[in-house]
Amino acid sequence: MTTTHTTYREAIREALREALRDDERVFLMGEDVGRYGGCFAVSLGLLEEFGPERIRDTPLSESAFVGAGIGAALAGMRPIVEIMTVNFSLLALDQILNNAATLLHMSGGQLGVPLVIRMTTGAGRQLAAQHSHSLEGWYAHIPGLRIIAPATLPDARGMLRPALECPDPVLMFEHGSLYNAAGELDEPAEPVDIDTAAIRRSGDDVSLITYGGTLPTTLTAAEQLAANNIQADVIDLRTLRPLDETTIVDSVRRTNHAVVIDEGWRSGSLSAEITARITEHAFYDLDAPVQRVCTAEVPMPYAKHLEDAALPQADDVVAAAQRAVG
Amino acid sequence: MNRRRSPAASAKTKQRTELLRQMVRIRRFEERCVELYSAAQIRGFMHLYIGEEAVAVGLLQTLSPDDAVVSTYREHGHALARGVPMVSVMAEMFGRTTGCSRGRGGSMHLFDASRRFYGGNAIVGGGLPIALGLALADAMLSRPQVTACLFGDGAVAEGEFHECLNLAALWRLPVLFCCENNLYAMGTALARAQAETDLALRASSYGMPSWAVDGMDVEAVAAAGNRAVETMRASPGPCFLELRTYRFRAHSMYDAERYRDKTEVEHWKQFDPIDKLTARMYDDGELADEAVKKLESEVDSELDDAVSEAQAGPLEPVEDLTRFVYTERP
Numbered sequence: 001m002t003t004t005h006t007t008y009r010e011a012i013r014e015a016l017r018e019a020l021r022d023d024e025r026v027f028l029m030g031e032d033v034g035r036y037g038g039c040f041a042v043s044l045g046l047l048e049e050f051g052p053e054r055i056r057d058t059p060l061s062e063s064a065f066v067g068a069g070i071g072a073a074l075a076g077m078r079p080i081v082e083i084m085t086v087n088f089s090l091l092a093l094d095q096i097l098n099n100a101a102t103l104l105h106m107s108g109g110q111l112g113v114p115l116v117i118r119m120t121t122g123a124g125r126q127l128a129a130q131h132s133h134s135l136e137g138w139y140a141h142i143p144g145l146r147i148i149a150p151a152t153l154p155d156a157r158g159m160l161r162p163a164l165e166c167p168d169p170v171l172m173f174e175h176g177s178l179y180n181a182a183g184e185l186d187e188p189a190e191p192v193d194i195d196t197a198a199i200r201r202s203g204d205d206v207s208l209i210t211y212g213g214t215l216p217t218t219l220t221a222a223e224q225l226a227a228n229n230i231q232a233d234v235i236d237l238r239t240l241r242p243l244d245e246t247t248i249v250d251s252v253r254r255t256n257h258a259v260v261i262d263e264g265w266r267s268g269s270l271s272a273e274i275t276a277r278i279t280e281h282a283f284y285d286l287d288a289p290v291q292r293v294c295t296a297e298v299p300m301p302y303a304k305h306l307e308d309a310a311l312p313q314a315d316d317v318v319a320a321a322q323r324a325v326g
Numbered sequence: 327m328n329r330r331r332s333p334a335a336s337a338k339t340k341q342r343t344e345l346l347r348q349m350v351r352i353r354r355f356e357e358r359c360v361e362l363y364s365a366a367q368i369r370g371f372m373h374l375y376i377g378e379e380a381v382a383v384g385l386l387q388t389l390s391p392d393d394a395v396v397s398t399y400r401e402h403g404h405a406l407a408r409g410v411p412m413v414s415v416m417a418e419m420f421g422r423t424t425g426c427s428r429g430r431g432g433s434m435h436l437f438d439a440s441r442r443f444y445g446g447n448a449i450v451g452g453g454l455p456i457a458l459g460l461a462l463a464d465a466m467l468s469r470p471q472v473t474a475c476l477f478g479d480g481a482v483a484e485g486e487f488h489e490c491l492n493l494a495a496l497w498r499l500p501v502l503f504c505c506e507n508n509l510y511a512m513g514t515a516l517a518r519a520q521a522e523t524d525l526a527l528r529a530s531s532y533g534m535p536s537w538a539v540d541g542m543d544v545e546a547v548a549a550a551g552n553r554a555v556e557t558m559r560a561s562p563g564p565c566f567l568e569l570r571t572y573r574f575r576a577h578s579m580y581d582a583e584r585y586r587d588k589t590e591v592e593h594w595k596q597f598d599p600i601d602k603l604t605a606r607m608y609d610d611g612e613l614a615d616e617a618v619k620k621l622e623s624e625v626d627s628e629l630d631d632a633v634s635e636a637q638a639g640p641l642e643p644v645e646d647l648t649r650f651v652y653t654e655r656p
Contacts, residue, residue, distance in 0.1 A: 027466070053466065059496065064489035069454020070460055071473075074444065075394070075463030098449050099456060107437035108428025109650040111444070145649045167653035 002187050009179040012042050012118075015160035016080065017187070020050050023078060029056035029065055030082030034212050039084045040120060040179055060175065066092035066117065070099050070169075073115040080163055083119040086135045086173065100169040101144030115169045116160070121149075121212040123311055124177040124264055129229045129299035132307075134263040136173040136212070137270035140240040148194050149173045149212035153185045155238060158192030166194075173240075175213030175263075194239050197247040203231030206321045207251040209274055210261040211237035214312050220315035224249040230325055240270060248274065249281045256287040257324040261312050266294040291320040339612040343621070344604065345387070345544045346613075349379040349600050349626050355412060358629055359402070359419060359433075363579055367637075368419045368651050371448075372433045375403035377542075377574035382407040383507050384547025385474060385569075388555045391441065394464075394473040395444040397455040399434035399448040400506075400573075404476055413632040422639035427440040429642050450511070451484030453477060454503075465562065472500040472558050480511025482528070483519055491532040494564040502554055503529065503566045505606035506541065508573045513585035516576065529566035541571030542597040545606075562619045572597070 006014070019026045028043060034057040037044035047055040058065040062083060069081040083089045089096065096117070101185050123132035139148045146168055150156045156174070163170040168241040200215065201222050210218045222232040233251045237244065252258045258278055262271035275290045296310040356376050362368045375382070377402040386395065397404040405415050410426055418425030419433055427437050427446075435446035444460065446553040447453035457475035464471045481487050482505065493625045494501045509516050516523050530536040535557055539550040547569060549648050554565040607613035 051405045057491070059493060061489035061493060063486050064455045064458060064493045067452075067486070067490075068459035068493065071396075071444075071459020071461070072463040072466075073459070074456070075467075077463045077466060079459075095455055096451055098452055099447070103437075104653065105650045106431045106435040106446070107439065107650075108425070108430050109654070110427075110437055110439040111655045136514055146652070163502035167655070255602060 003184045004187055005182065006153065006185045007145075007179065008181040009040065009042055011153050011185060012160070012174065013044065013046070016043060016046060016156050017049070019160055019164055020046065020054060023164070025076065025206045026080065027054040027056060027074070027077065028080045028082060029058050031060055031068065031084055032056055033057060033082050038082070040176065042179070043082070059281060062091035063095055067095040068098065069115050069117070070095060070103070070113055073113045074103070074111055075234045078114060079109065080116045080118060080164070083117060085128050085131050085168045085176075086119050086121045086272055087133055089117075089119050089135075094143070096139070096169075096171070097142055100296070101142050103244055104168065105144060112167045113169045113199070114164075114167050116163045116172060117169065118174060121173045122175040122177060123295070123300045123307060124213070126304055126307060128301055128302040130229035132300035134213075134295065136171070136240055137262065137264040138169050140270055140273075142241075144168065145241060146170045146194070147173070148238060149175070149240060151175070151178070151212050151215035151236050151238070153181065153183050154190060155192055157185055157189045159194055162192060162194045173212060177213055195244070197244040197275040199233060199237055199247070200236045200238045201232060201234040203233045204255055205231045206257040206259060206325055207233045207235060207248070207255045208259050208261060208317065208321065209235045209237065209239060209248055212263070214261045214263050217312055217314050218317055220314040221321065224314065224318050225321055230321060232321065243274070245277055245281065248277065251280045252278055253285045256285055257321075258286070258294065259317065259320045259324055261290040261293045261317055263295050263296050263312060267297065269294060288326055291324045293317050293320050334535035337605075342545070342607055342612060343617075345383055345548070346600070346603050346607070347621055347625070348383040348407055349410065349544060349603070350621060352379045352382065352406050353600060354625050354629055355406060355415070356402055358633065362419070362633070368433070370432045370434070371399070373400040373577065374573070374575040375400055377594065377598065378506060378508060378571045379403055380544035380547050381504070381541045381569045381571055382557070384544040385476075385504055385551045385567075387548055388551035389472070389474060390467070393471045394442040394444060394460045396444045396453040396460065396473060397436070397446055398450075398453060398477055399446060400478070401436055401446050401476075404431070405436045405438070405443060405445065408438070408443045409441055410436065410443055412628055413635045414438075416632040417639045420636050420639065421641065422636060423642045424636070424639035451481040451486035453479065454486045455500050456480065456492040458494055458499055461494070461501045462497065464608045465499060470559065472502055472555055474502045474504055476504045476506060478511065479505060479507040479509065479516055479525065480519070482503070482525055483511065491529060491534070491564070491566070495532045495534050498563040500558045500562050501564045502558060503549075503564060505566070505568045506571055507568050508571050510573070510577065510586070511579065512577045515585070519636045526566060526568040529568070534564045534566055534630070536566035536568070538568040538570060541569030542599045542602065544599055544603055
């Protein structure tokens with residue numbers, strides 16, 4: 001085993017490379033994944049290594065190429081479809097919701113769709129309202145889909161393999177602000193469990209529940225809380241559907257306080273679902289109402305100070321945790 | 327007739343008889359569905375194919391069992407012509423476990439993976455991208471199959487139509503785009519929805535061979551289908567067929583048909599594809615009253631058996647409601 005210094009972007013690229021190398025049925029398609037090297041440079045170099053049959057540049061036709069991924073999966077391939085941002089995935093929502101998520105059920109179990117769709121999500125790069133939203137919670141609403149959100153280097157490296165092994169459609173959300181996150185990573189990569197949430201930091205005073213791009217924010221907040229003698233249990237959901245309710249509830253039963261941090265909007269959000277699950281299963285263990293830190297209910301503004309104000313920040317998490325603990 | 331017919335002539339007769347039988351099976355199946363619907367034994371949205379049988383029967387006879395078929399919500403005829411057993415289609419109408427989608431799909435979502443029938447898409451245009459993908463997989467795995475993608479004229483207004491014709495032509499994918507132009511998208515006439523009503527012309531602008539065909543003539547459809555499939559097998563790439571047809575019935579069982587005249591419907595009934603082939607066969611001395619009677623009675627008997635077997639089929643236990651949301655793993 002060796003350790004290499006790498007980034008989240010490179011970790012995903014390495015996972016793609018491994019998948020393409022190990023299984024001839026795997027191919028990558030999407031806008032600019034080939035010659036351009038990927039809109040976020042994730043697939044840089046893969047065209048040279050694997051050729052244009054398996055690293056397929058597509059026209060700007062989200063519905064057609066996502067649906068083509070579904071058809072190819074039905075016919076025995078293992079496609080990985082890249083959509084530049086979750087905002088653009090709405091152009092393929094019909095294919096994702098009405099076909100990928102429903103075909104197995106509508107066909108009485110005959111037509112499984114082993115497809116992986118990767119897309120970026122989230123704000124923080126001043127890209128304004130049509131490139132910055134966090135809609136993974138919407139997708140987590142849909143039965144038939146599995147939703148994963150790698151937040152760490154090992155998950156960025158290790159989640160693609162189980163996603164490809166999954167016989168059902170998996171949507172993988174990569175937060176745009178994580179691509180440059182750097183650190184040490186073991187090679188060969190450890191297999192990642194996409195069925196359970198991970199506890200990224202242990203503490204007995206408050207459960208901080210989050211995923212994806214807000215994990216670093218939450219961990220920063222946890223350090224600040226520790227400086228004030230509040231020990232936080234930080235849960236990284238990793239899989240947004242199906243939710244690992246057990247890990248959440250067990251933590252809250254131990255800490256008796258919960259804060260949910262979600263970059264989605266509060267109304268009708270994943271944070272609302274998690275809060276509801278806590279009240280359903282651990283209401284009598286709570287010493288205070290569940291707190292939430294979400295994005296302000298505005299389309300994401302461009303100006304830096306407004307974008308920062310709209311997004312969950314570490315200070316917001318600290319304040320929410322302090323309110324919860326009292 | 328005591329004159330011996332040549333082997334070629336008798337093969338042709340046999341083929342025509344089979345085309346006729348398939349069209350009659352579809353027609354009688356749907357007429358029975360109307361009765362069952364009126365008796366409230368079948369529910370949901372149900373879209374009838376009556377009048378359009380020549381398209382399904384003519385087209386699907388050109389395909390091999392390994393080819394793929396992608397269909398729409400008006401797909402009883404497509405499923406039957408593809409060889410999905412009548413009893414499993416009927417059981418699906420009754421919502422039975424023995425239905426081809428275990429009762430989870432109903433009239434609009436007939437599937438049969440074993441026959442590569444990727445059925446029943448109820449979103450107009452929604453099946454086209456899937457057809458691309460099926461063809462892409464076949465191409466990448468060096469399989470010689472083609473994918474027939476059936477859709478109506480309404481789909482031509484959808485973005486997917488243009489996205490998919492472009493991509494199929496760009497990537498040289500073996501998709502046979504089959505547009506069943508029955509002149510109405512639900513209740514909106516073609517000319518009220520499309521700036522250019524020559525659909526084959528529009529498809530040809532994507533650089534693929536495109537033909538407009540008399541969709542009321544099963545032999546014309548079969549000939550065009552054969553030509554298109556031969557073209558695709560000889561040189562990979564999509565083809566487009568505009569099949570000009572007409573539905574004698576309303577869009578669905580809920581449709582009061584306020585958008586078109588009865589005289590127009592009556593006019594089109596003169597081109598009934600079953601009558602047309604029957605008359606042609608009579609003229610050519612290939613059919614006699616007795617043979618017609620025999621064919622009708624065979625179809626009736628198949629249908630009676632299908633209905634009684636379907637009605638007797640078990641319902642899925644409610645405990646199994648949430649099965650098939652995710653693949654079951656041991």
